[in-house]
Amino acid sequence: MKNFKTYFVVVLSAIVLTSCGDMLDVEPKGVVTEEQVSEPESLEGLVTAAYAFTPKASPCCAEFMSLNPWIASVRSDDAYKGGGGLDDQTPWYQMETFSLVSSSIGNNNGVWKNGYHGIARANEAISKIQEVDESEFPVKTTRLAEMHFIRAWLHYKLKIRYRWIPYVPEGLTQQEIEEIPNRRPDAENDMYIWQHILDDFKYASENLPETQEDDGRVNKATADAFIVKTLLWMAYPQDDNHQLTNINTSRLEEALTYANEIINSGQYSLAEDFAHNFMYEWDNQSPEVLWELQFSTDDGTPNGNLNEGNSLTTPWWSPYFSCCDFHKPSFNMVNAFKVDQNGLPMFDTFNDESAQGSYNNYFSNNTFDPRIGHTVAIPGLPWKY
Structure with missing residues (x-):
């Protein structure tokens, strides 16, 4: 009887180990293998x-x-x-x-x-x-x-x-x-x-x-x-x-x-x-x-x-x-949108005056490239479309 029990345990262990091996030998989900990504498709x-x-x-x-x-x-x-x-x-x-x-x-x-x-x-x-x-x-x-x-x-x-x-x-x-x-x-x-x-x-x-x-x-x-x-x-x-x-x-x-x-x-x-x-x-x-x-x-x-x-x-x-x-x-960026009477950028003088401290006069006294209305949201002036 003792020998039978020993034999039974050995056989059962072999079955369990084999089953575990099969159970663990699966492809992981959510990842691709080297072979899969090497295929043209x-x-x-x-x-x-x-x-x-x-x-x-x-x-x-x-x-x-x-x-x-x-x-x-x-x-x-x-x-x-x-x-x-x-x-x-x-x-x-x-x-x-x-x-x-x-x-x-x-x-x-x-x-x-x-x-x-x-x-x-x-x-x-x-x-x-x-x-x-x-x-x-x-x-x-x-x-x-x-x-x-x-x-x-x-x-x-x-x-x-x-x-x-x-x-x-x-x-x-x-x-x-x-x-x-x-x-x-x-x-x-x-x-x-x-x-x-x-x-x-x-x-x-x-x-x-x-x-x-x-x-x-x-x-x-x-x-x-x-x-x-x-x-x-x-x-x-x-x-x-x-x-x-x-x-x-x-x-x-x-x-x-x-x-x-x-x-x-x-x-x-x-x-x-x-x-x-x-x-x-x-x-x-x-x-x-x-x-x-x-x-x-x-x-x-x-x-x-x-x-x-x-x-x-x-x-x-x-x-x-x-x-x-x-x-x-920034004030500097807004200033850069100022244009002269011909509609051209004021490369040398654009930053001489700023909206800082004189908001109302600044926008009423200057002319701007209309693209400023897309770039900066300015209270009282049109914004985008």
Whole structure:
């Protein structure tokens, strides 16, 4: 009987172990395997995932992680931080005054992480697309160019915000990525980072079609436009104290060449109404637009892909809005909309007089570019449409 019990326990243990092994050997849900993303029919999903990170911010605290440009407005002379006081998002005030800025806070660290998450997606797509033959994936060249653009765009957004950034290409191990410095020890300036970004945009320009069927996909003109923007940054190198050291006229001439290509393509023109660039019914249709970020809701994700980076700019206007009043237009920026009797900008004298302290006289005694009515909400004057 004792031997029988021992035998029974051994057999039962073997059955249990086998059953546990079978039960645990299942594919996890919500993730894709290496084999799945290597199939040609799955590559479009990798491309879409990379595109999704252009406006992307995590469901929590999106305004702190977005690459939205209004933070750059606060850091320049276009806007004040706003909000509920200096203790309301103090890190943005520190950015505004260039004082005590920390890299560890979410307002910086969140943006940094989010940008490199998007770059990782673009690199993953590039690596997988390179592995397939064009006969299996006929749009290989175009999709590779799109991913080079997205990678460049994300690096560009980080570069203009932080200056010294690691440029991360595809094909690197985790350890190799971690060893990339923000600034190379031998670097005299940051031009080598700009060059990486420029090379990616140029690759995109050389391999993208002039038009795309799908809204939101970049084309040759999109890449050319960002080549122009990148060359303009490169034309004005600065030292470590942000002082201009030179004006590179060859870069300016090259930028003009690309700008003229866009203008002479015949695909783009000024909109009949400036408002068409911003109205919902003109989404993806304005003749001025070279590329539009695509937002979505009810798309199967918990929160959609929304323009949450602007969520804190709502005027604090009781009882209609109880938050948040950030991104307040500066007097300097409003002054810049002043025009002379011929309707031309007043480059030398626009800032001689301000609305500060003389609100009524200021607006009645001066003439403004009508686009101010879209850009700044001014009590007593027309606002948008």
